Amino acid sequence: MKVVLVTKHPRQEEREKHEQSVRAVRNSLESLGLDYGYIHRENLQSDLKNDVDWFVTVGGDGTVLETSHFAVEQPILGVNSNPTSSVGSLCVANSHDFKTVLQECLTGTLRATRVSRIQMNLNGKALKCLALNDLLVANANPAALTRCWLDTNQGEVLHKNSGLWISTACGSTAALVSSGGCVQSIEDRRIQWICREPFYAERKAPSGLHGFLEPGQILTIRSQMAEGRIYIDGSHRSEPFPEGAILRLTLSDSDLNLVMTPAMELRRQGLGRWRERNEIERRHESTAICRTGDAQK
Incomplete structure (x- = not known):
């Protein structure tokens, strides 16, 4: 099985954590004896998909999104390289649990979800x-x-x-x-x-x-x-x-195979509902400010 590890060029303030995550993921792939290539997301090419069985991304949601443009049937397993600063709604793992998650995928315990495009x-x-x-x-x-x-x-x-x-x-x-x-x-x-x-x-x-x-x-x-x-x-x-x-x-007739868990989907929806409520509250607050301003004229 051929895995392509896709990463990004991190911002200066997150470089150390990102590089630690990349090393941890590479060590896990090597310990499992998997054949893998390593590429930055800016260098992804359309012909790459012909020789790939799996994509593993290390970064955040942006790296998953960029990689998805080159995936046909290949599953994508997203690794959040800096959970303290990155939401990672599309990332199922971090550097600490990546090996366990990947093993669950390889044994069929965890399967990719078909996501519309x-x-x-x-x-x-x-x-x-x-x-x-x-x-x-x-x-x-x-x-x-x-x-x-x-x-x-x-x-x-x-x-x-x-x-x-x-x-x-x-x-x-x-x-x-x-x-x-x-x-x-x-x-x-x-x-x-x-x-x-x-x-x-x-x-x-x-x-x-x-x-x-x-x-x-x-x-x-x-x-x-x-x-x-x-x-x-x-x-x-x-x-x-x-x-x-x-x-x-x-x-599209071609869905993306994205590795997800039920807990990950609950978190994604929860964050979305939180943004939804914040937007409603923001608009109510803006209306109240406008009405207060009108009353003070």
């Missing part, structure tokens, strides 16, 4: 990578307005906002929920979207500010921006989205 078609061409967490459609300039036509199978509607989040169930506990979205269980096959900071002035709010895409349905987005961009699973991977470009999104 988003297929992207840009201007009639399918993009090679699949989104595991989310997409952000926005202006390349964060201070500029995002303008796009959104078609949710009920006709095109023009939207103006600071960006459009489109998320899988896996990514629903991340940026989407902080923008007012809903937490989904990992088994949920629907794609969720929400318009961030919508702008509609004196006119009626447009339809489709928030919704779900059922399996088999297509979400179509047409750019009305000179310099729009599509950010895929974070800031490292993006595509230009100029005026007139058309992006079609649907549930």
